[in-house]
Structures are given as C-alpha cells and as structure tokens.
Amino acid sequence: MTDQAAQHSDPGDAGGAGGAGGAVEGPRLTTRETAELLGVKPETVYAYVSRGQLSSRRAPGGRGSTFDAAEVKSLVRRTGRREPGPADGGLVFRTGITLIESDRYYFRGVDATELARHHGYEEVAEWIWTGEIRPGIRFIAPPESLAAARRAVDALPAHSGSTDRLRVALVAAAAADPLRFDLSPRGVLSSARGLIPSLVGALPMAGGQEFAAEGDTMGIARQLWPKLTAQPASAASLAVLDTALALLADHDLAASTLAARVAASAHAHPYAVVSAGLGVLEGPLHGAASGLAHRMLAEVVERGSASPVVADHLRTGRRVPGLGHRLYTGEDPRATALFALLADVPQAAPALAAARDVVTTTARHTPLHANVDLALAVLSVACGMPAEAGEAVFAVSRTAGWIAHALEEYAERPLRMRPSGQYEGPRPPQPLPSPRPAG
Structure with a gap:
C-alpha cells in the first residue's frame, strides 16, 4: 500500500513597513511574499483578489501590489496552506492525528507501534478520534444497519471481492441510519462506532463455516478473522490481526485519506466520507x-x-512487491x-x-x-487467507483514520479545497461545432 505524508509547518511571520499620511497600519507584503506564505503561484494571489478573498493596494511607484499581512494570515488559517510536499507537489494540512518522521510514526504524539502493542484496535481508534484511551471498549453494530448491510451483500454475485462487499455494505448501512447527517462530533462518533462492526458483520464467512457470535465481548479482530479464513484463530495469530488493524488505522495524508477529507470538506456525512476513501483504496498502488x-x-x-x-x-x-516505502529509509x-x-x-x-x-x-x-x-x-x-485479505484488513482499519480526518475537516471552513484548473484547451471564442454526418 503506497501511503503519502506531508511535512507540516506553521506560516511564518512576514511583513514590511507601510503607511500613508502618517497613519499607523499593519505590515504589508509583496506579491511574492504573499504567494510564498500561501504556497501558491503569484498569479493565484490575484485570483484570490478577484474572488474577494484578498484586498490589494498598488505599491509605491506603481510597481506591483501589496497585501495586508494579517489578512493573508487569516486566509492561510481558513484555507490551509498550499505548498510543495516533501517529494512532489501537493496539499499540506495542519492535523493533530499522525506525525511521520525519522522512520517512525506517531498517533497524537504517541509512538504508534507502542500504542498498538499495548492496546487493541478499538482502543487505538478511540485514541485517534478523541485523544482518550477507553480500556476494553467494543464497537457494536446497530441491528437495523447490520441487517440492511447483510441483505445488500447477499445480493452480490458470488465472485465479488471484499472491497465490493464493503462498499455495498456501507451504502446499505448509511441508508439505515437516519442520523447520518448529524455532523457534530458526538453524532459522527456514534455513527463510526456502529459503522465499523456493520462492515465486518456484513462480510460472508470464509469457507461457509459456522461461527457463534459472542455478543458485545467480541472485538473487531475476532469478528473479522472468520471472514478472512476458515482456519481457527490462535491467540498469537489473532494478536497479529488485531495489531495490524491498530497499526494501519491512519498514516497521515495517504491518497484515500485526502479523498476522505475532500468529501468531509463538502460536509458529506461520515458514511460518504468512508465511501470516498474506499474508492481510492482499491487502486493497485494503495490498498490493493x-x-x-x-x-x-x-x-x-x-x-x-x-x-x-x-x-x-x-x-x-x-x-518486487512488499518492498520500499517513500516515507521510510x-x-x-x-x-x-x-x-x-x-x-x-x-x-x-x-x-x-x-x-x-x-x-x-x-x-x-x-x-x-x-x-x-x-x-x-x-x-x-x-493462515490460508485469500490474496485480497490484506486489502480487507486495510479497509476496515483505515475507516477509523478517515473518520478522524473527517472530524478535523468538519471543523474547518467548508469547501476550502478548491484548486483552480490550468486551462490548456482552445482559446474562446470558438465556432459552434458542426454536426457529424449520419452514417
């Protein structure tokens, strides 16, 4: 799975002296300084002006424009800084969820591998959502959502893959949740705690085996195991699966997580946010x-x-698959x-x-x-799992991370991720196209 991450930095202070008629005013920035602070090209700065998002003033002598530093910093806070990423161009967001540096990664400042060694998947999910550890927490699927998800998955062709089933289960579970449009942190977390076990519960058993449910005491790893293999789970093998779920819960701004944040920026409900992440996840360069x-x-x-x-x-x-990662040396x-x-x-x-x-x-x-x-x-x-098992583990696990990023994005200004296209087509005005002759 190819994940992406970006370095995070706060916009630095910049400014200069200005004033007219002896009036005292805040520092002003040149077009170049403004572009650097926003992380955009100079021409994009003037696009902000044309949209009414920035005001400008001609510089003394009529050469270029100047911009109010406080107004520019306010725009940075509202839109998120855009600047080149560590390896290639990309968006950079402030986030308090995951930090990747020096060949390690951290969930809310805690070493993620140590966290996963001492806490199960549900506890780690709660940590990245709320910053609190809730020992022994179990996620429970609402009966209506689980029943709807299972009916939808049962209607799929037998050859359907796990990601196909998860996407269909997701849509069905969303339709069964009338409170999915509640985007308050409490509402989002309530939906998330029911969504994850609904997704797992909707997957068919491997090998047609029977599996006795253990009620509320069964964690996500124990529920997922018989969906991946007909082999019985030992304590050691189940620990590997639970740890994998915890480790994969988030990895900063991977491609699927960026898609999830774009959906959340449009105030899509949590199920739709997860659906956006799943759509990207299926690519061969990511979860597959x-x-x-x-x-x-x-x-x-x-x-x-x-x-x-x-x-x-x-x-x-x-x-050779399974080797190398762009974020780790x-x-x-x-x-x-x-x-x-x-x-x-x-x-x-x-x-x-x-x-x-x-x-x-x-x-x-x-x-x-x-x-x-x-x-x-x-x-x-x-453990006798199919080739797609890793993708299923990744999808279930990363649902927690997508929800965490949605919670952050819901608190930002809506629709702040609105890049401008660089048009390269014919310049207008062009004549109306002629109809193609029949035959």
Whole structure:
C-alpha cells in the first residue's frame, strides 16, 4: 500500500513597513511574499483578489501590489496552506492525528507501534478520534444497519471481492441510519462506532463455516478473522490481526485519506466520507498492493526460493512487491512490529522465512526494505487467507483514520479545497461545432 505524508509547518511571520499620511497600519507584503506564505503561484494571489478573498493596494511607484499581512494570515488559517510536499507537489494540512518522521510514526504524539502493542484496535481508534484511551471498549453494530448491510451483500454475485462487499455494505448501512447527517462530533462518533462492526458483520464467512457470535465481548479482530479464513484463530495469530488493524488505522495524508477529507470538506456525512476513501483504496498502488505481495510470497513458498521469483519480476520490468516505502529509509515500522509478532505464530514460519529471503535476494540488486504489505502477506499466506485479505484488513482499519480526518475537516471552513484548473484547451471564442454526418 503506497501511503503519502506531508511535512507540516506553521506560516511564518512576514511583513514590511507601510503607511500613508502618517497613519499607523499593519505590515504589508509583496506579491511574492504573499504567494510564498500561501504556497501558491503569484498569479493565484490575484485570483484570490478577484474572488474577494484578498484586498490589494498598488505599491509605491506603481510597481506591483501589496497585501495586508494579517489578512493573508487569516486566509492561510481558513484555507490551509498550499505548498510543495516533501517529494512532489501537493496539499499540506495542519492535523493533530499522525506525525511521520525519522522512520517512525506517531498517533497524537504517541509512538504508534507502542500504542498498538499495548492496546487493541478499538482502543487505538478511540485514541485517534478523541485523544482518550477507553480500556476494553467494543464497537457494536446497530441491528437495523447490520441487517440492511447483510441483505445488500447477499445480493452480490458470488465472485465479488471484499472491497465490493464493503462498499455495498456501507451504502446499505448509511441508508439505515437516519442520523447520518448529524455532523457534530458526538453524532459522527456514534455513527463510526456502529459503522465499523456493520462492515465486518456484513462480510460472508470464509469457507461457509459456522461461527457463534459472542455478543458485545467480541472485538473487531475476532469478528473479522472468520471472514478472512476458515482456519481457527490462535491467540498469537489473532494478536497479529488485531495489531495490524491498530497499526494501519491512519498514516497521515495517504491518497484515500485526502479523498476522505475532500468529501468531509463538502460536509458529506461520515458514511460518504468512508465511501470516498474506499474508492481510492482499491487502486493497485494503495490498498490493493498487499494482494500483489501475497501472490509473490505464495510463489516463493511454493518454489522454495526467492531467487527465481525475484528474477521473474525484474526480467519483466515489474517492481518486487512488499518492498520500499517513500516515507521510510529503513524498514517500515509497521512491518517490523508485525514480523516480531508473526515469529510467535508457528504456522507462519515458512512464509516469514520466504519474506526474509525476498528482502535478502532483492538487496543484491537494490537496497529496499520490507513494508507493511509484505508483513500482511506473511499473515495471509500462513493462515490460508485469500490474496485480497490484506486489502480487507486495510479497509476496515483505515475507516477509523478517515473518520478522524473527517472530524478535523468538519471543523474547518467548508469547501476550502478548491484548486483552480490550468486551462490548456482552445482559446474562446470558438465556432459552434458542426454536426457529424449520419452514417
């Protein structure tokens, strides 16, 4: 799964002296200084003026314009600073949820891997939503939402994938929740706590197995396990799944999270926000990347060596899945945490050895480290899960992060993410097009 993150910075103070007729006024900025503070091109500054979002004054001598520094900073606070990201161009938002730096990542300032080691998925979700730990909390699906989601999923073709089922379950659960338009923090959290178990509960059992519900005492990981595999869960393997859910809950402004924030900026309800995230998640460069790692790792286990499998990938110009991450110079900390837990799962030993073989073999060609996709692949291959299992784990887990970002975005000025297109078509006026002759 390819995640993205951006460095966060507060706009710095900038200004100069100005005044007319001896009047005292605040500092003024040049067009260039204003553009830098807003993180846009100079021509975009004048677009803000034309929209009435900024006022300007001709500079002394008639060369250029000046802008009130306080007014510019107010616009920055309302719209979010736009500036180049760490690797390429992108939006940058202030957020208090996730920080990624120095090959580590943190949820509200707490090391995320340590948090996941000591707390289950629901507790971690509550932490990123509210900044509070609620020991032993369990999310409960409202009966109406769960029933609607199951009926909708049951109507899908048998070959439907897990993400297809989750999207359909999401729409059905939303329709069954008349309070979904309540965007207050209390209303959003109430919907979220019911949505996640509704999504999991709507997935069919793996292998047609029967599974006795344990009522309110059953956590999300325990509910999800029999939807992924017919193999029984040991305490050690269930701990890996629960930790994976906690680790994947958020990863700053990944592509799916950006889509979720755009939806929240338009004040879409929480179900629609999650739907936006799921739509992006299905891309092969994001949540679906774990399926590629699963197939590759399964082949390595079958052939007994990573060398021919890695060679096949390189020969055909394909990247070796499960390796490298644009935000980490070393091993993905999520992978490190999961590998440590997988070492305690006896049936995972062959897949874990195969993963290490992939890393070692590829290192002869390029120094890449394992990412979380490879760790998820070890779990799915070892426990008889399908290739898409990692994507399902990712989708269920990241729902918590999308909700957290929606809560932040609902508190911002609506529709603040309105970029301007750079038109490259024919200049008007153009003649009306001629109808195409029939036949």
